[in-house]
Amino acid sequence: MTFKPLAIAVAFAAAASAHADQGSTYITVGGGYADNEIFDDFRLDNGSHINNSWTNELSLGYYFLPALAGEVSLTLPSPFQGDKKPEITQYQLKGLYFFGENALKPYLTAGYGLEKFEVPQNNRFDEETHVFTYGLGLQYHFTESWFGRAEYHIDEMTDESNEHGVAMLEVGYLFGASKPAKPVVKEEPKPVVMPALVKEPEPVVEEVVEVVVEPLDSDNDGVIDDNDACPNTVAGASVDAKGCSVFDGKLEGVNFESGSARLTAEARGILDDAASEVAKFPNLKVEIAAYTDSQGSAAFNQRLSQSRADSVRNYLIGKGISGDQLTAVGYGEDNPIATNETAAGRATNRRVEFVVQQ
Numbered sequence: 001m002t003f004k005p006l007a008i009a010v011a012f013a014a015a016a017s018a019h020a021d022q023g024s025t026y027i028t029v030g031g032g033y034a035d036n037e038i039f040d041d042f043r044l045d046n047g048s049h050i051n052n053s054w055t056n057e058l059s060l061g062y063y064f065l066p067a068l069a070g071e072v073s074l075t076l077p078s079p080f081q082g083d084k085k086p087e088i089t090q091y092q093l094k095g096l097y098f099f100g101e102n103a104l105k106p107y108l109t110a111g112y113g114l115e116k117f118e119v120p121q122n123n124r125f126d127e128e129t130h131v132f133t134y135g136l137g138l139q140y141h142f143t144e145s146w147f148g149r150a151e152y153h154i155d156e157m158t159d160e161s162n163e164h165g166v167a168m169l170e171v172g173y174l175f176g177a178s179k180p181a182k183p184v185v186k187e188e189p190k191p192v193v194m195p196a197l198v199k200e201p202e203p204v205v206e207e208v209v210e211v212v213v214e215p216l217d218s219d220n221d222g223v224i225d226d227n228d229a230c231p232n233t234v235a236g237a238s239v240d241a242k243g244c245s246v247f248d249g250k251l252e253g254v255n256f257e258s259g260s261a262r263l264t265a266e267a268r269g270i271l272d273d274a275a276s277e278v279a280k281f282p283n284l285k286v287e288i289a290a291y292t293d294s295q296g297s298a299a300f301n302q303r304l305s306q307s308r309a310d311s312v313r314n315y316l317i318g319k320g321i322s323g324d325q326l327t328a329v330g331y332g333e334d335n336p337i338a339t340n341e342t343a344a345g346r347a348t349n350r351r352v353e354f355v356v357q358q
Helices: 004-018 265-278 298-318 343-349
Strands: 025-035 053-065 068-077 087-098 104-118 127-141 146-157 163-174 286-290 326-330 352-356
Touching: 025 068, 025 146, 053 087, 053 163, 053 298, 068 104, 087 127, 104 146, 265 298, 286 298, 298 326, 298 352
Parallel strands: 286 326
Antiparallel strands: 025 053, 025 163, 053 068, 068 087, 087 104, 104 127, 127 146, 146 163, 286 352
16 A cells, blocks of 8 residues: 555645535545455456455535535555455446435435456456446435535446446535524614602693695605605505515515525424415515525526525415416525625525515
């Protein structure tokens, strides 16, 4: 065993950290056990079987879609396996396809690359050839950034010189992942209790008859024009104290699981209240606008925001709102309302808004 493979592994890890794309790029490291006679027997000159091997693997990956990732991987012999076990060195390009949106996800994998196979007891089995890999596994996210994998794959040499069945355990880190910010709960001011005052006798005031002119309320929303910040409110919509539709604005707390369109339990509770309010106005047309922060590629963020807008629309339809009232539009990382340079600003930009259209 020389130090050259270890130097390659260290350089590979450094490149992974230097070129990480926040929210999409990840790195994994792990170990495996290779059965070197999974299909056929490969006997040594003394008639004994080829020993099995221990390996280590280092990979750099990128999520092109929430369910699709690609990896460049380096497999090296384990430094702890001893001198009598075959040494496996591989350089591969792999693809992974994940199923479901839960923390525990099954996946399929396939790849192609180069392998160097060295048998210490009998060098007639030593090979440098191409290898094709296929297998399956389970991935589990412990946190927004850390995850683990259990995988079994088969390595077949293209010249049919040998093959391996490999069981792997790996741990991975997703660069740039962050938890969605919790909604800010405003504390209501406490009432000030004033001491009782001695009531003074009221002065006698002569009655004056005044002609009262009712103030104008042009859009009939219950807020007079002088105090109405939104003078053209859609007829029938609920308004706040400033005369603006309660549907126009960000829905605080509507968050999703990392990298997916699956609503959190807290978000579903907020949307239940929103569905109750929309149901009061069956003639309203509402656009559901979803935004992301600027982490990850623009194309990935656009697809993710559209999926999240569709998820909110489908949830409201499931609560009895007519699909004709709702339009879902994903705007990706466009129209930020805060800086994307800080975690707090990015959390503010990851939002869902209701916009009344009619």
